[in-house]
Amino acid sequence: MPSHPHPLAHPHPLAQPRPQPGATAAGAAAAPLRCVPSPLESARFGRAVERLTVTRESAATLAEVQGAIFASAAEVVVLRYPAEHVAWFAGLTALGRTAIFADALVYWRLRAGRGRAPEPPPGLRTGPVTDPSQVEGLIGDIFSAYGNHYMANPLFDAAEALAGYQEWASRSARDGRCLALRDERGGAVLGLATLEEDGPVTEILLAGMVPSAQGRGLYAHLLKAVExxxxxxxxxxxxxxxxxxxVRVQRAWARYGFEPARTVLTVHLLR
Structure with a gap:
């Protein structure tokens, strides 16, 4: 039951760009949109990759987005924008690039303290996990068959995408931002969550149960530990x-008390 994010507010597993700036202080001019180099993705896939993330708050127009993409020399531009701009995709097909619709990313939110946390069953415990190699192995098990936006692009290799997730999670482990759900009897890790904790909201970056622990009602205990x-x-x-x-993991979030917040679309534009 894996879940993972995109760089709406925090780094992506294979790239570090922050959202593009839009309107600044009241009355100030908006900074121009531009595609941002993604060195980790470029190195991993052997192709020049740039990213452009458009937030709802930026009030960017399609013309501005088209201009930023047209100015990019990258082989692949990974564009993300609010799903309410349903008319944008047609305009993205007229830039001299191949436009690939890659995914729709759904965000859910929970007010801390309002979760419907289950009673802990005997034999389970949660706590940090800091061994990067252990975390890489767990992410490989949890996300091996996960359908992410890289799968839509024939230029990207699925194994390299998974390796990027593993690398990202190992950095979280070294920084002390990994939580594990364990079986006390043998110490085996049943589930894992990596976190971003820079601001007033905790973001769960990568989370899921190992295949042998799925379907046993244990995922809510991992959410409880994060909360x-x-x-x-x-x-x-x-x-x-x-x-x-x-859909399966979204049902689990709804049962716990999360509510849907927004949807963001991903488009890959290939030169």
């Missing part, structure tokens, strides 16, 4: 996201 950690640092909420096709 308790968020409360311990006085965070106001928890956010998480996944591809729209991942």
């Amino acid at each position: 308790h950690r968020a409360l311990a640092r006085a965070a106001t909420g928890v956010v998480i996201s996944t591809q729209g096709h991942n």
Whole structure:
């Protein structure tokens, strides 16, 4: 039952760009949109990759987005924008690039302290996991068959995409931002969540149960551990996201108390 995000507010597993700036302080001019180099993705896939992330708050127009993409020399531009701009895709096909619709990313949010946390069953415990190699192995098990936006692009290799997830998670482990759900009897890790904790909201970046632990009602205990950690640092909420096709995990979020917040579309534009 894996979930993962995109760089709406925090880094992506294979890239570091922040959202494009839009309107600044009241009355100030908006910074121009531009595609941002993604060195980790470029190195991993052996192709020049840039990213352009358009937020709802930026009030960017299609013409501005088209201009930024037209100015890019990258082989691949990964564009993300609010799903309410349903007319944009048609305009993206007229830029001299091949436009590939890659995914719809759904964000859910929970007000910290409002989760419907289950009673802990005997034999389970949660806590940090800091061994990068262990985390890489767990992510490989959890996300091996996950349908992410890279799968839509014939220029990207699925194994390299998974390796990017593993690399990203291992950095989270080294930074102390990984939580594990364990079986106390043998110490085996049943589930894993990596976190972003920079601001007042905790974001769950990668999360899921190992295949042998799926379908046993244990995922909610992992969410509970994240919520308790968020409360311990006085965070106001928890956010998480996944591809729209991942209905099973969204049902689990709804049962726990998360509510849908927004949807973002991903388009790959190939030169």
